[in-house]
Amino acid sequence: MDSFQSDIFLPYMRDVMRCEQSMQGLNQMWRMIESTARMNCTSEAQTILPTMAATRNNLDKLEQELVASLAGEKVANVLDEIGTKAQYVIDIVVRNLYERTADIGFLATDRELCAFVAGLDEDRDAVLERLRAYRNKYTVYDEIILLDLRGKVLAQIDHHAVLEHSTDALIGQALASDTYIETFRASDLRPQKERALIYSRRMLHPDTHAVVGVLCLCFSFEEEMTGIFCTHRDPKARANMLLLDGANRVIASASPRWISVGDEVPVNPDGSPEPVMYGGRAYLVHTVGAEGYQGYRGPPGWQGQVMIPVDVAFGSTRKHDALARLEPAMAEGLLAHARSFCPQLHDIMRAAEGAAETIRRVVWNGQVMTAGRHGDLLKLKTVLGQISETGTASNKLFAQSIRDLYETVLASNLNNAECIAALLVDLLDRNLYERSDDCRWWALTPELRNTLAAQQRSEATLGRLDDILAYINQLYTVYTRIFVYDRSGQIIASTQPLVDGESVVGSRIDDDTLERVLALPGEQHYHVSSFEASVLYDNAPTYIYHAAIRHPEQDALIVGGIGIVFDAGAEFQAMLRGALPGQASMSAFFIDRTGGVIASTDAARPVGTHLAIDADLLALENGRSAARIVAHDGNYAIMGCTVSNGYREFKKTDAYRDDVLGVVFHTLGPIQETGAGAHRPEPLVQTPLEMGNSREFATFLIDGDLFAVAAEHVVEAIPAANISPISVGARPERIGILTMQGEDGGKNFAWVFDLGYIISGEPSCMDANSPVIILRHGVQTIGILVNELHGVPEFSESALIPTPLLASTDGMLVPKVIKANAGRLLIQMVDADYLFRLLMTQEIPMASPTLADG
Incomplete structure (x- = not known):
């Protein structure tokens, strides 16, 4: 997505456009505030103007990144979804056609059919009945044709298209090959179709093994593709699913009136987030080639593709409303892993948090600077109020936009998981469908029927059965073993011994299965065992498909059965x-x-x-x-x-x-440990002050508790990114050093201490945006790391009371508390004098008592 151009897609994303317009409005507001400060508070605002300008630039950059990420994720969501669908198209087709390659290999060796083509048997009606029986089980074929060496049609099952002769080149190719021939094009074998998908293979004389003719299985291609499209297509018909050949021409289209068969279309095998033009309209396209199945990759060059017009791709996207249905704790905990599932979301969150912290720090520092001051500095307070209000509006907008991005990312993941689950069960049903066909067809094998109907069975006859089953198993490798049993349930022939080397021949199938097989009413019926462990699958669970083997002359008489053990594992x-x-x-x-x-x-x-x-x-x-x-x-x-x-x-x-x-x-x-979490104090309520008897305090948060220090001791707050980590001695509360510009132009240094560690004995979580408050007491300067800046309110002296529940407050870090909000909120007041004495000693008692300890 590095080359992604969001401007191309924004006109089609109304929600992102609204977000961009709102952000541009806030950007103008920031410019107005900055201009006001420059004109009305020229000298007073000098200390915060550079930070304001930098903050505005950062917000502008964040706005662009957020809009680009929102647009990018929406495009990626669409590309992922249509890419998954394109993968379905080609994967399902390839897996289906793989089964056809096995079918043609087996049916071309059918003794009755080979005898008919060789001229040993002239009962054409019996052959047609056999071919139709095959078609009734393998319903994916719409035509089966037998031809002689010169292309004469000997038998076909489609009575709507009577053929006498074919000159198709596939006949010569099949006669000259010892494997199957796969053909997809126009053919005189299927004159009513513009293209036909035909699997052909030569047939051999049953006795001399001379080449005598060709078998053609004609796959019901259009019907199959219609089924795939109906199952997996976008229900709102915004996109079109296609199957393409190697020349990028459409060979199947979910909507032929929209994109016609035979059209050459643009492709996008790399999944590039760039629109392509087709028929005068911009599309997002994803093209996927065949990965192959059991070594078979389908007809050469075939590809799955989905195309969706850009102008409708984002207007009716499916919504999961995942966040609305999540518990807040889970939504927040999951968001903590954004770096792993959406790096852009993580980066934007961090940038937005940094911007919010910077705005808070600008206002806080300005309030500290104007604390106890009058005259022109009061003008700055008005500007600070505007900054605070606009910052709150910015935070809300970014928070909503980040939530929208989060929702988009989750929706993409949810859609993808749901689509994969749908593909899984479709693949399973399609695969097991073939198993139900196989067992029923193989049950009609004449050698099996004759052998089981016979009064006696010679070793040679049973050996012939083993050979037949082995040949089938070689072609159909999805089976662990294939076995035949008589009417009593005793297995008389089988492929593959058990893991311990023993043969299953001579063992019996279970009585329940035998009863069900003997009760099957006709050759179209079959029985499947429950998915459970079986000795026939080396004591592992699987499905075993059974069909009844009927007497060659009395269909109502069942003489045994065939079982095929699916290699489920x-x-x-x-x-x-x-x-x-x-x-x-x-x-x-x-x-x-x-x-x-x-x-x-x-x-x-x-x-x-x-x-x-x-x-x-x-x-x-x-x-x-x-x-x-x-x-x-x-x-x-x-x-x-x-x-x-x-x-x-x-x-x-x-x-x-x-x-x-x-x-x-x-x-x-x-999963993140949530617990009760750090609480936030209720907002401060402004109360009337006693005339001439009030003080201003800089307030901040540590582990959710509100602390205050007299504003006259505060210089400013700076980000923790300015700390240089230095390890000198065993002082875990001392986390680094700050370099500051002195009044004489030289450099001064100040130690930075973790106030949270001093209070609780546990190190504070810190990142580059964590605030460090610079305190000055006499000639000494230190920095204290806190969790969050709060404000610089003014309180009457009467609001300060000794810390409750403590016998003595002499020599205490928090000797007093400030009653705020009519006594509902207690703010712990840090004694700056004690704090400096404490931090300038060699050792600090852990932990220093606070109101929380009481």
Whole structure:
């Protein structure tokens, strides 16, 4: 974002524009105050005018930085959101098409189909029935075609587009290759489509293994992309999701009337925060290439892209109102970690705090300078009042603007977590959909049906089954093992021995599963085990998909079943980690409706443990998402959660129900100890003074308590940044030294002491803006570090009373208190004479008694 130009986007950000205009108005007010001071208090204001000018310049710089950061975060928010969506487009497509590469490899070796293409079997109706059975299970295909060596169409399932012959070059390519051919373009195999995504592979003679023809699986590309766009598109239709080819041409568009298929569009693979022009309109664009899945990267050059017009990108952004829903203590504690999750927010907060402290110090120093003075110096008091009022207005505006920036940053994180959670459950449902297809199709394998229907089974026959299952498992690596069992539930063939080397052949499946498989009403039905530990998955929890194997001549007669053991550990981990942006501070889970962990990237919560999340999230409706800020493992965290909603017919119309929640945590930092916190005294109320019998005191805060010292001892307050740390002797209360300009033009030095440490025995928190009050008593000068400056009020002598609850106040740091606000507020008065005597000794008794000790 270093080259980010906020001016380009400000006209489209009304809230930021209003903030900028308000800040410019305050800037003009500061200039007027400075001019007034120069004209009316020429000599009196000389000591504060340089600081006023520097403060105004700092505020001007802070205004620019704040406006730029607000605009920058809003742009980054949009780019992150559309970048995540673009990633979804390409990732989901690639994972889907990876399954197609396995499908074509397996179906091209189907013995019945190969026999038909080789001319060994002329029953075309039986072949068509088999192809349609395949299509009924793998509904992602809209056409399946068998061709001979010359391109003659032997069989096809799409009766709306009758073909006789093809001259497509993919036929020759497939015949010459020993792997699949992936084609996306116009083809005479799909004459009604402008482009078709076709997976083709040569077929071999079942006996001689000579090349006899080609199988083509035609992927339902438009339907699939429509489903992706409907699931993940911006619900307010402000942005357009696209799939691009390697030449940056649109091959799928969520809104074709807006951006048409075939158009060449500008891309932004780096996620640059610069608008691009397309069709006479400025857009923010994010382009994402394929990361690949199991080594497969999809068709060459394909990319996901989302484009959103700049003029609508910021007007209807989704709001989480995260801060309004947070407990104040959590909001404040989380903000303490701004440096980690938004460095710009942290820097601006620190700058705003510094500006506020500088303004407070200017007013405070001016009040000290005019204490007990009359004549022209009284003019300066009016200027100081204006500075104080304008400073308060500035503080309020900056505080609101910082809150807006904070809200924007949190909203971006919340949206991101919610989007990742939604992607997780979509990937899971899409993946498991394929498993339900696989088990049902493999159950139709003729060799399996014939073997299980036979009265006797030879070793050679069983060995053939092992070979078939091994070949399938080699193509479909998401399974740990594939096994076949007879009607009694005894496993007769299987891939992969158990970890101890033993074969599962001869063992039995559990009675409940067998009963359910034997009760399946048809070949479109399947059974899935609960997610639980199984000996078939080496005693780890997983899903096992089952389908009934039916008699080759009597479909109503079930002769056994097939089980496929999903490699849940590896596959779920790949889904979770693949969806995370690679940040160590993020973790992801799949859980069930009770919070039981199905998969986890968190080593502290392995599979089988419980994830504690709010009950209302566990009860979310299918397809619904939520995001919130939570306490998680002693840290503040952004949490996103989405409930699965199925894919195509899977978990929607096939009677299978198994809700899974995707949960994402983004840890932002440890929870801060809040406790009661340091209190602030109530504002001072001006009361009538006794004529000729009053004194002015400089007041300040230490650990939330109000202290005062007679104003005649105060020179000024300066920032702690001027302290030079020097260690001389074992004096922990002495924190450094100040160099000051003497009246003779030379340099004077003064020790700086931590007054909070002297009072409580605990070191004070200090930063560059912490105030140091310079005190002078006779010829001695010291500096005392305090937490915050307060004011320089005037009190009657009668308001000063001995410190209560103490038997004697002689030789005390706080011998008296000042009654303010009709006695409701007690201000502890520090004895300057005692303080100097105390600090000039070699040792200080810890801690010096104050009102707090009473």
